[in-house]
Amino acid sequence: MAEASGVKRMKLGSQGLEVSAQGLGCMGLSTLYGAPKPETDAITLLHHAIDTGVTFLDTSDIYGPETNELLLGKALKNGFREKIELATKFGIIYGEGEREIKGDPAYVRAACEASLKRLDVDCIDLYYQHRIDTRVPIEITMGELKKLVEEGKIKYIGLSEASASTIRRAHAVHPITAVQLEWSLWTRDGEEDIIPTCRELGIGIVAYSPLGRGFFAAGPKLVVKLDNDDFRKRLPRFKQENLDHNKILYDKVVQSLAWVHHQGDDVCPIPGTTKIENLNQNIGALSVKLTPDEMAELETIVQLESVKGERYANMTATFKNSDTPPLSSWKTT
Known part of the structure; x- marks a missing residue:
């Protein structure tokens, strides 16, 4: 496939979407990883990436919430929109300190319309259900997404942190182009069921946090530098008692992003960063060639049982808890 500035292109899924073989997770520019990056600096980084x-x-x-989409909307002016593949998500609402997951048709449509407005675009290339609403049959959510495709408001549909059964049921309503899940050397639980299911169905795989939320890029010193409001400080793997153990893994592993790239031509990692120098280093992982012996050595070092601490304090936010009720249970009013 064609390449741009040394970054190769890839087919994501089997529905026709083509993307750069490495994406950019934009969350950290606005939220959760400490203070938001100044807007001008963030836009400079986004333009450099493109x-x-x-x-x-x-x-x-x-x-x-919402500010990251607004940021991208500003960054994509003056011809940049035509150069990129834009992915956004819906499904999570925070209100009065409580999180709610929603997937009912009215909400799906309202969320899409609102994202289009904030991004200031006519169409979203890849629209994910960010988390699965376990109260709503996935067929109902997918039905509305299918309508949005037919109306030209989105091009392709994705799921994030969905179980294998949810993926199969959704794919039967309308082809799923990509499934996003956390995948790195220290998060490999998707390899048992999710990854094989995606490959069986021709669904692309998007790996978020491929650097272990920055751990494999900076090691334990990362935590010392985190702002007090950085949500990673609340994650089990970044607690001191687990960090001391996990430091051993960092000391032995320096090729973690390249390892993700080597998982297959259907895998697109989307590491996030707020610094141009880190972005350039991440791009460099595309040119790292690991031998089968080197891959095996990395995997031996970071075996699942060698990592201490869950991905999240509450694992209900993962594919392990994302099955939805049967379609027959849905009551229309």
């Missing part, structure tokens, strides 16, 4: 060939940009309406 100019160097990283054109697959990943955001969500909950990042900020």
